[in-house]
Amino acid sequence: MAIIVQKFGGTSVANPEKIKAVADRVMGHHRQGNKMVVVLSAMAGETNRFVDLAGQMQKIPDPREMDVLLSSGEQVSIALFAMAVKAAGLDCVSLLGDQVRITTDNMHTKARIKSVDSDRISKYLDAGKIVVVAGFQGITEDDDITTLGRGGSDTTAVALAAALQADQCEIFTDVEGVYTTDPNICQSARKIDRISYDEMLELASLGAKVLDIRSVSLAKRHKVPLHVRSTFTDTEGTWVVEEDKTMESMLVSGVTYNKNEARITISKVPDTPGIASRLFTPISDAGIVVDMIIQNTRAGDLTDMTFTVPKTDYDRAMELIEKIADEIGAERVSGDKHIAKVSIVGVGMRNHSGIATTMFHILAKENINISMISTSEIKVSCVIDQKYTELAVRALHDAFNLEKENQPDKE
Amino acid sequence: MAIIVQKFGGTSVANPEKIKAVADRVMGHHRQGNKMVVVLSAMAGETNRFVDLAGQMQKIPDPREMDVLLSSGEQVSIALFAMAVKAAGLDCVSLLGDQVRITTDNMHTKARIKSVDSDRISKYLDAGKIVVVAGFQGITEDDDITTLGRGGSDTTAVALAAALQADQCEIFTDVEGVYTTDPNICQSARKIDRISYDEMLELASLGAKVLDIRSVSLAKRHKVPLHVRSTFTDTEGTWVVEEDKTMESMLVSGVTYNKNEARITISKVPDTPGIASRLFTPISDAGIVVDMIIQNTRAGDLTDMTFTVPKTDYDRAMELIEKIADEIGAERVSGDKHIAKVSIVGVGMRNHSGIATTMFHILAKENINISMISTSEIKVSCVIDQKYTELAVRALHDAFNLEKENQPDKE
Numbered sequence: 044m045a046i047i048v049q050k051f052g053g054t055s056v057a058n059p060e061k062i063k064a065v066a067d068r069v070m071g072h073h074r075q076g077n078k079m080v081v082v083l084s085a086m087a088g089e090t091n092r093f094v095d096l097a098g099q100m101q102k103i104p105d106p107r108e109m110d111v112l113l114s115s116g117e118q119v120s121i122a123l124f125a126m127a128v129k130a131a132g133l134d135c136v137s138l139l140g141d142q143v144r145i146t147t148d149n150m151h152t153k154a155r156i157k158s159v160d161s162d163r164i165s166k167y168l169d170a171g172k173i174v175v176v177a178g179f180q181g182i183t184e185d186d187d188i189t190t191l192g193r194g195g196s197d198t199t200a201v202a203l204a205a206a207l208q209a210d211q212c213e214i215f216t217d218v219e220g221v222y223t224t225d226p227n228i229c230q231s232a233r234k235i236d237r238i239s240y241d242e243m244l245e246l247a248s249l250g251a252k253v254l255d256i257r258s259v260s261l262a263k264r265h266k267v268p269l270h271v272r273s274t275f276t277d278t279e280g281t282w283v284v285e286e287d288k289t290m291e292s293m294l295v296s297g298v299t300y301n302k303n304e305a306r307i308t309i310s311k312v313p314d315t316p317g318i319a320s321r322l323f324t325p326i327s328d329a330g331i332v333v334d335m336i337i338q339n340t341r342a343g344d345l346t347d348m349t350f351t352v353p354k355t356d357y358d359r360a361m362e363l364i365e366k367i368a369d370e371i372g373a374e375r376v377s378g379d380k381h382i383a384k385v386s387i388v389g390v391g392m393r394n395h396s397g398i399a400t401t402m403f404h405i406l407a408k409e410n411i412n413i414s415m416i417s418t419s420e421i422k423v424s425c426v427i428d429q430k431y432t433e434l435a436v437r438a439l440h441d442a443f444n445l446e447k448e449n450q451p452d453k454e
Numbered sequence: 455m456a457i458i459v460q461k462f463g464g465t466s467v468a469n470p471e472k473i474k475a476v477a478d479r480v481m482g483h484h485r486q487g488n489k490m491v492v493v494l495s496a497m498a499g500e501t502n503r504f505v506d507l508a509g510q511m512q513k514i515p516d517p518r519e520m521d522v523l524l525s526s527g528e529q530v531s532i533a534l535f536a537m538a539v540k541a542a543g544l545d546c547v548s549l550l551g552d553q554v555r556i557t558t559d560n561m562h563t564k565a566r567i568k569s570v571d572s573d574r575i576s577k578y579l580d581a582g583k584i585v586v587v588a589g590f591q592g593i594t595e596d597d598d599i600t601t602l603g604r605g606g607s608d609t610t611a612v613a614l615a616a617a618l619q620a621d622q623c624e625i626f627t628d629v630e631g632v633y634t635t636d637p638n639i640c641q642s643a644r645k646i647d648r649i650s651y652d653e654m655l656e657l658a659s660l661g662a663k664v665l666d667i668r669s670v671s672l673a674k675r676h677k678v679p680l681h682v683r684s685t686f687t688d689t690e691g692t693w694v695v696e697e698d699k700t701m702e703s704m705l706v707s708g709v710t711y712n713k714n715e716a717r718i719t720i721s722k723v724p725d726t727p728g729i730a731s732r733l734f735t736p737i738s739d740a741g742i743v744v745d746m747i748i749q750n751t752r753a754g755d756l757t758d759m760t761f762t763v764p765k766t767d768y769d770r771a772m773e774l775i776e777k778i779a780d781e782i783g784a785e786r787v788s789g790d791k792h793i794a795k796v797s798i799v800g801v802g803m804r805n806h807s808g809i810a811t812t813m814f815h816i817l818a819k820e821n822i823n824i825s826m827i828s829t830s831e832i833k834v835s836c837v838i839d840q841k842y843t844e845l846a847v848r849a850l851h852d853a854f855n856l857e858k859e860n861q862p863d864k865e
Contacts, residue, residue, distance in 0.1 A: 112533035
């Protein structure tokens with residue numbers, strides 16, 4: 044008898060019919076003898092409705108109250124789900140974040156889970172009930188409602204799976220799994236059967252939207268096998284698991300891209316100790332997350348600093364940087380919002396040299412200029428002109444043969 | 455510095471503009487130096503939406519899950535209210551039933567409050583915050599969400615006022631207060647300035663919809679002064695308070711009516727001991743609430759039993775009674791759904807005889823036949839043909855001079 048945690052997103056529970064379909068699916072697993080825990084998001088559209096209402100009350104809605112508002116969305120979907128199961132004659136009970144007792148820190152609207160109490164869920168499972176839990180929400184030690192931010196329901200599911208020592212955690216979504224690249228821009232994109240936590244982490248942080256990075260990181264830490272699959276079909280999706288030998292035979296597992304960053308360059312900065320700190324402290328104080336940073340030394344103790352920030356923070360970052368540039372005597376500040384970051388990811392890179400060079404060569408062959416480069420053990424990212432994004436993705440996907448399952452020793 | 459609890463219903467918080475108007479009103483009282491606790495219902499329309507959604511999931515929605523669903527409505531309105539106050543620069547914090555800790559029994563969808571913990575609210579009030587509490591909801595000792603049924607938010611407000619030893623509890627609604635009778639059918643209906651708890655209890659139980667009977671009963675028990683008034687004007691409404699001398703000078707305080715009952719008569723029942731129990735046990739076992747019961751003894755150890763039930767339970771009650779009538783050898787069962795109960799209420803009746811007779815006389819003068827009569831210390835109710843309801847109400851209102859404030863010794 045396996046314990047299975049299944050998470051369904053907002054589009055999977057968008058209306059009563061879809062909720063019933065999800066309930067049917069879960070009940071099927073229950074009838075096969077599994078202990079089922081279901082995590083649901085708010086019905087699609089609800090969160091937008093709440094954000095709109097909040098915006099009418101307060102310019103920047105109070106974060107504590109925003110969490111009270113937003114968390115009511117999951118409350119609706121879990122109650123309706125439990126009714127659907129009961130209507131079909133099985134037993135089911137719904138639990139909110141505070142009823143499970145999912146304790147978080149008090150960073151409203153983007154709280155982090157500190158602990159999960161699995162006692163109440165276990166008791167219900169032992170009593171033969173299907174348990175449905177509100178995703179995305181928790182409670183502080185002071186009994187204030189919190190929400191976990193974007194992708195929060197995935198995190199709830201993985202945290203519950205870890206606490207319950209579940210056999211697997213299935214993330215149901217509107218795509219069939221994790222792809223070698225975005226199928227919308229590359230027709231030969233292929234669904235990946237198995238991928239390591241580390242590769243998935245890189246893909247998620249580099250722009251793949253299918254899984255939230257925190258949930259992958261949590262799954263890795265607790266060794267929870269994740270299965271990303273489609274709500275609307277029965278086919279197997281992508282398993283995100285611990286790295287194994289077969290994965291290493293793949294040089295590159297996926298190609299990803301991100302068009303949501305902008306580049307800022309400060310030219311001819313006097314290269315004195317502490318200058319980077321001087322530049323980036325005000326940026327981070329403003330809550331702006333800097334991604335890539337590159338420093339080019341020029342002659343005469345001058346240096347150029349280039350970095351990327353989310354496009355939505357570009358104007359604010361430029362304002363701050365122009366002020367500082369003036370203070371420290373830099374020559375000029377320039378920026379570019381029309382960039383894209385294209386990345387290749389694969390654990391195979393660890394054992395193969397020259398993958399980065401191959402990437403540069405492929406881009407050069409397409410006459411695509413690279414303006415920034417960043418590498419890690421298992422990924423290479425290049426910043427290019429945004430208009431070449433699709434071209435670059437397709438060229439890399441082809442050149443690394445990602446359309447083929449080139450894993451001769453795969454189980 | 456007074457502690458004031460104010461409750462606003464669904465129509466008062468139906469949209470962002472109305473919520474802001476309510477917030478303005480509350481902030482005015484706060485600025486005058488009062489400690490403000492606000493109880494809100496769900497935005498108008500939300501409860502119907504939830505009932506409709508639940509109906510699509512399960513024929514008779516599971517009561518526990520219905521409460522999870524319904525209670526999300528107040529969660530939305532309190533969060534939006536708190537944002538409105540914060541946007542105006544004052545401090546405010548929202549609390550759900552379980553955060554206050556409003557403990558109830560576990561009768562889902564119609565739970566009763568067992569205790570209210572006022573500590574958290576008091577702490578916030580002392581810190582200068584306006585506190586907004588979700589009406590209508592509580593939590594069982596096992597940490598399950600409950601709702602308090604129709605008029606539940608009124609009950610929440612009074613229970614909080616009692617626990618906080620508030621100076622007053624104001625119930626804001628869409629009418630100006632409690633009227634001598636329904637202004638829709640009697641143009642000379644007059645708003646009552648002060649009324650006793652007991653009279654209000656009778657009026658509420660006899661059909662006046664402005665206040666829920668449980669909240670009046672709770673206010674009476676804890677001596678909480680209730681003020682029923684309009685959300686949309688600043689005029690004083692009706693104070694529901696302890697009985698005082700001035701009230702006794704009024705023979706009749708109000709005329710009320712109820713068209714939601716039906717009459718059932720069982721004729722020629724053998725009059726043996728235990729027959730009433732035999733008749734009414736199956737009815738109450740079926741959860742049907744019997745209101746008036748009248749027994750007429752005939753010659754030859756036979757009796758006629760007449761009683762009223764809610765119109766919605768009429769068919770079920772008839773079915774049950776026909777079966778029993780057959781078993782006990784009663785001659786026949788008849789019923790009438792076209793009845794109305796017209797009542798007069800007043801604490802003055804205690805000291806004046808003949809009020810009932812006056813009522814019968816007034817109805818007789820209008821050629822209205824009385825089919826059932828029921829009296830208590832402070833009310834007389836007559837069942838009449840439903841088509842005469844408005845005529846009877848107007849005639850009684852006129853005859854007892856309710857359009858005049860005929861209280862010469864009024865303070």
